Amino acid sequence: MNFHAIKSIYFFEMARTRRTLMQSIVSPVLSTTLYFVVFGAAIGSRISEVDGVSYGAFIVPGLIMLSLMTQSLSNASFGIYFPRFTGTIYEILSAPVSFLEVTIAFVGAAATKSALVGVIILITANFFVPLEIQHPVWMIVFFVLTSVTFALLGFIIGIWADNFEKLQFVPLLIVTPLAFLGGSFYSITMLPEIWQKVTLLNPVVYLISGFRWSFYGQADVSLALSLGMTMLFLLASILVIHRIFKTGYKLKP
């Protein structure tokens, strides 16, 4: 294992966050605060409670999940795409670094950054609504699994994309709708019956449901199913990355 290389790439990526502090940390906090103002205060005052939890508190796990997913995705996809775009990827590909090490470093850095944002949002939310975390261990499990899984997915997108448009395509046109429709802001039991069934095809539902359960003990689907689907998603991402490195797809002609 080339630990120096992992460390180098990891801190290189983290240094980018430091340079773009406004964009990386401040903007997600601002947008979360806006969500609280709009959904929590303005609309939430008309929806008193969801499953016995005040609406403002109910959306906190969903908001954190939404940030974890989009941040992991954009950090990881940009992290690997940018050196491909500038051409500096040659250094990594010609260094004595294995693909596993490259993945650990890039995905680790992206997941760390999104986790930081997640923690900041949790702290911010604490100022707006009373929070309780019934199952802290499970909360951390879902928190970590989600940031890692979406960082892996972002890594795949960053390798697949040939231009900035493609880079934005998956996050904006697929993941954001799935996250919004996956119950970030509502319980799927609030939907008409037919849509409840359709919603179950959305993988994000399982992540949010499990995460919310760890806060309030309320879930749309069972914990086992949530965990199972999350692991399945993680495994699928790992398999795709394994395949990419096996074939040299878009990295080594």
Next chain:
Amino acid sequence: MSSIISVRDLTKTYDSGFSALKSVSLDIKEGEVFALLGPNGAGKTTLISTICGLVRPTSGTITVGGHDAIKEFRAARQLIGLVPQEMPTAPFEPVLNTVQFTRGLFGLPANPALIESILKDLTLWDKRDNQIMSLSGGMKRRLLVAKALAHEPKILFLDEPTAGVDVELRHDMWRLVDKLKERGVTIILTTHYIEEAEEMADRVGVINKGEIILVEEKAELMRKLGRKELKLVLQEVLSRIPDNLSGFDLVLCAEGKTLTYTYDTQSERTGITSLLTALSDADIRFHDLQTTQSSLEDIFVDLVKGQQ
């Protein structure tokens, strides 16, 4: 000298079906400066990229310092520093960080003293805190060299190190190559500039259309293929070469104002004396003469043309 890089029957066919390398075999000796010449698209960069691990070979083997470049890629790549042809740089990174980053990639602990001396050698130390995008083209080129040297490689690949750089930087590069060679670093450079190969290389390889068509000691190559030309500038215009001179390899040019005699410097008799005697017999007078040696460039052009 033993060979530090050994390439055997290497082929590379890209997914598009283009075969960039056709069964290339090549040995690079430890400590030499090897110049790889070839026209655009000949396979120079593909060959280098395959050895460095940027391109996956279709078949064949590569060993670097006795290590298989694929099975023992860590040991093999540890020995190699690569300065690519394009100048890919991370625009927002500070100079010093990016050089330290490269050293880290090669699994080595930080060594500030070494990095400082490399940057000073390449006159980049004053720029160490600048963002890369603020550097000039020549500085970026030097920065890429600094990065390639950050892990103290035993082999340095310079892919067209002087393409599009000014004369001063080109001479700086040459001096750098000399210095590295003294330290025992093996250097492989690709170039369009024959002058460069002539100046620096110990051995020359010519690649064309994915095949190595020649590998030779530079001096030997110049000797073997070296022809000399004797140019005689005539006092009076000649309409044709007189019959008594037909035995000589003469060409009348410049509208009959010059006679060019081509001869082999290696043969026992160059025929110059008898030519001059014959000229005087034919009463042809000349007011100037000059001799020129064919350069590596002529040799190269001949070779590539000969293959077509």
